[in-house]
Amino acid sequence: MLSVCPVCYVNVPSTELEWHANNHFQDDDFERDMLLAKKISLDIPTPRLMDVPICYESSEDFCRNAEYSSSNFKQNSTGLREVLLQEKISCLVRCQPKSTIYKVEGGLMLLLRRCLELESKTTRSIISGHVDHYESIESEDYGWGCGWRNIQMLSSYLLTQRKEARDVLFGGSGFVPDIPSLQRWLEIAWERGFDKPGSLSFNKEIYGSKTWIGTTECAALFSSFGLRARVVDFDSLPSEKGHFSGMIEKSVYGPMDKFLQRSRSDQESSLSHNVHYSKYKERKITGHQVLMEWVWNYFAHEAGRKLDNLQNVVLSQKTPLYFQHDGHSRTIVGIQMQKSVTGSDEKYSLLILDPGQRTRDLEKTLRDNNGWQKLIKRKVHTLKKPQYQLCYVDPGIASTKEWEDLKTIHSEYIRF
Known part of the structure; x- marks a missing residue:
């Protein structure tokens, strides 16, 4: 009550x-x-x-x-x-209260890095900096709170790795708030005019609700603080028009579960005319391997020469990725690549923190270097959904004009 x-x-x-x-x-x-x-x-x-x-x-x-x-x-x-x-x-x-969390001495990402360094020298891994794991709690948000937990994980990175974000996030509090406070912040973002179509899906009210959220709500919340949140859509469902394959800029809105259920004709009508030929089609990369390739390029973008050295683990300056599909969402904190036996193809494994897992279990398996792969690694064959969405945050603070532009959530649309 x-x-x-x-x-x-x-x-x-x-x-x-x-x-x-x-x-x-x-x-x-x-x-x-x-x-x-x-x-x-x-x-x-x-x-x-x-x-x-x-x-x-x-x-x-x-x-x-x-x-x-x-x-x-x-x-x-x-x-x-x-x-x-x-x-x-x-x-x-x-x-706003600080969200409770099971603290891992040294941090989970340090433990993950040590385990990755002990793996085969034929692998190359790129991972984010500090990220706290926020688990869903049965008495609080189990079954519906994964989206909020992923926002908390991204927030923990932004607060520790980017000073400009720390200065503006959550009123400069310097900590990650609990879920009810995040719900309040999202309502304020909607009141500010961010993601107006998406806010109508919730009747502009989310506080106290157990309704699922997705990447567009994540983008709206971070953008309202002046952070440059971006959304990427991966879609393998056939188009009704049946002739296009490539990358498109389009406007999107949430919640994610409704977005995934929209008709293909609705999606086609919402696309803008800014069409780019897909580099993945040009390289004959198909299926969910397109998503893997995109994630690798994302984390590797600023790693550059470090990847040419003989280090098998490299630290990226990129934010983790809010990783959404129908029914659940997780946080991608890195990616690993291993050359195939023939040396012609790369095999990727996403490195994921899942809100549905217990932090204590993750810590134990990483400290023991035993069984953590089953909890954290996800190869391409595990990607069975036809649609996925990602959200990340570019560096810097938006100007006043750009802040106004961020009120409309745009996405890079990749069909494969």
């Missing part, structure tokens, strides 16, 4: 109401914050979610205050909505 916070008028679970309300008054300089909030409200609201002002006492008090409700300000309904949204953001920054 939900109750309304008497301070910020946000719906919260009844069992958390007292704790939530008390958080508003933990700051000894509350009066100072109120004066600063008054000044902020009279300025032009920032168009960037990353600039988070101090929390007001309540929406009702804000609206009652004559100084805030001048005639000019009343006429600007957009400005009023923006200030109230900023109030919601600042309250969320104050109250």
Whole structure:
């Protein structure tokens, strides 16, 4: 059951109401914050979610205050909505709890790297930097929370490996919030205008829901902070028009399960006219091997000369990949390549962290260097779904104009 916070008028679970309300008054300089909030409200609201002002006492008090409700300000309904949204953001920054996690000494990625280094010298592996594993918990999100857990895994990378992301993510809190807080952040992204078609699938509300999410929700959430989130579609279903094979730029929207069930005619009608000839077709790479090749090229893009050295494990500067298919999602933290016996073809294995696995089990198998391959490696024959989606985050922070452009989620579309 939900109750309304008497301070910020946000719906919260009844069992958390007292704790939530008390958080508003933990700051000894509350009066100072109120004066600063008054000044902020009279300025032009920032168009960037990353600039988070101090929390007001309540929406009702804000609206009652004559100084805030001048005639000019009343006429600007957009400005009023923006200030109230900023109030919601600042309250969320104050109250969002850090997600609980089983901490692995040294980190799972260090353990994985050591195991990969002990493998055959004929292999080459490329892996991301630090990534924490967030497992689904039976009493909290088992069966529906994998999408949120993957967002948490990507967030753990961004917070530790990219300073610009750490400065803007989750109000600069410096930690990965729990799932209810992430749901609030996604609602704020929708309110900001990110992925409008996708938000309608949820009626613009996700807090407290057990509905599945996918890559487009992941992209919308990260983009709302000014991060350059990208989506890639891999599709093997035949086109109704039956003649095209290549890469296309198109607009996409979630949730993922609905996206996968859309008719082929709907997909064709949503494609833009920016068509690129597929390099994979040119090289006669077919089937799910196309996805493997794409992931290898993605992680290897900045590895460059390191791959020419005799190192069999290389650290990539790329973010992990949110890896979605119908019914489940996981996080790709790297890829391994092994030359075939003839030396003419490469055999790839995706390196995956699955929210459905227990972190303790992953840690034990990696420390013992025994059985971890079954939990982490995925070869091409395990890819049996006709459609997959990936989401990743490019470096840097978007400019104001680019931030506006990010509100429409585009994808690179690859048919194989």
